[in-house]
Amino acid sequence: MPKKKDFILIGVLLVIALVGLAVTRLLQHQSGASVTITVCGEVYGTYPLNQSREIEISDDKGYNKVVIENGSVHMEDADCPDQYCVQHAAIHSSHETIICLPHELVVEITGGEVSDVDVITQ
Amino acid sequence: MTKKLTISALLVALAMIFSYVEVLIPFNFGIPGIKLGLANLVVVVALYLLDAKQALIISVVRILLVSFTFGNMAALLYSIAGGLLSFVVMVLCRKIKGLSTMGVSVAGGISHNIGQILVAVFVVKNLNLLFYLPVLMIAGIITGFLIGLVAGLIIPSVRKALQL
Numbered sequence: 001m002p003k004k005k006d007f008i009l010i011g012v013l014l015v016i017a018l019v020g021l022a023v024t025r026l027l028q029h030q031s032g033a034s035v036t037i038t039v040c041g042e043v044y045g046t047y048p049l050n051q052s053r054e055i056e057i058s059d060d061k062g063y064n065k066v067v068i069e070n071g072s073v074h075m076e077d078a079d080c081p082d083q084y085c086v087q088h089a090a091i092h093s094s095h096e097t098i099i100c101l102p103h104e105l106v107v108e109i110t111g112g113e114v115s116d117v118d119v120i121t122q
Numbered sequence: 123m124t125k126k127l128t129i130s131a132l133l134v135a136l137a138m139i140f141s142y143v144e145v146l147i148p149f150n151f152g153i154p155g156i157k158l159g160l161a162n163l164v165v166v167v168a169l170y171l172l173d174a175k176q177a178l179i180i181s182v183v184r185i186l187l188v189s190f191t192f193g194n195m196a197a198l199l200y201s202i203a204g205g206l207l208s209f210v211v212m213v214l215c216r217k218i219k220g221l222s223t224m225g226v227s228v229a230g231g232i233s234h235n236i237g238q239i240l241v242a243v244f245v246v247k248n249l250n251l252l253f254y255l256p257v258l259m260i261a262g263i264i265t266g267f268l269i270g271l272v273a274g275l276i277i278p279s280v281r282k283a284l285q286l
Contacts, residue, residue, distance in 0.1 A: 005220035010228050020256030041247035081194040084154035097250050102196035106248045
């Protein structure tokens with residue numbers, strides 16, 4: 001049966017996790033301006049978040065279809081076996097990522113600070 | 123010896139069934155990597171009923187078999203990383219006086235998720251993946267808590283039934 005030390009350990013770990021959660025939420029607070037797609041550690045392309053478009057990436061590792069619409073990004077389709085990237089919720093805040101591990105592909109929200117400037121200059 | 127072998131084989135089979143059942147349950151939080159980790163129940167039980175060496179063999183054989191049958195090669199790397207880190211942490215925690223299956227299992231759940239995310243960071247070469255860590259830690263605490271609770275309840279009866 002659980003003992004006192006179990007709950008101390010769980011409590012300490014929970015505090016660490018919650019502090020980490022607060023810090024990450026704070027860093028992800030600002031909404032991003034662009035979407036950067038990286039394949040195998042190399043930048044594949046950077047796209048503005050406020051323009052809807054579909055990006056299809058096809059290489060020897062596999063196929064992914066990234067869709068930007070209404071200021072957020074999601075993985076529309078992929079031929080990876082686990083489909084985690086397709087199930088992933090749409091992202092829009094800075095530092096948020098969608099990862100397709102089997103294809104070593106990362107969709108990342110970047111450049112939070114320039115978003116207002118872009119809107120004005122348009 | 124034969125008894126030990128039979129029990130180990132039974133536990134591997136059970137862990138495989140647990141892994142398979144888990145694939146069948148649609149468990150989607152919009153964040154990858156969150157699952158109950160039912161198979162870890164078997165590893166925790168093995169750690170208490172048998173010894174560390176036997177539990178390690180059960181864990182590794184389970185991961186290999188599940189990856190080859192239901193999974194894929196990409197998943198194998200992450201499962202092994204998570205499984206081994208979690209195993210080492212659980213063996214160490216077991217040695218701490220005053221910790222029950224609950225604490226051991228929570229520590230194992232968290233380290234499993236940490237191991238997987240570290241491999242992922244290494245593979246895609248993007249440190250922003252670490253933003254998932256706090257959420258995955260909380261998930262590891264909750265699932266580890268549940269698994270630890272069940273393990274604590276069933277270990278006495280299983281020990282009695284198997285006459286260990």
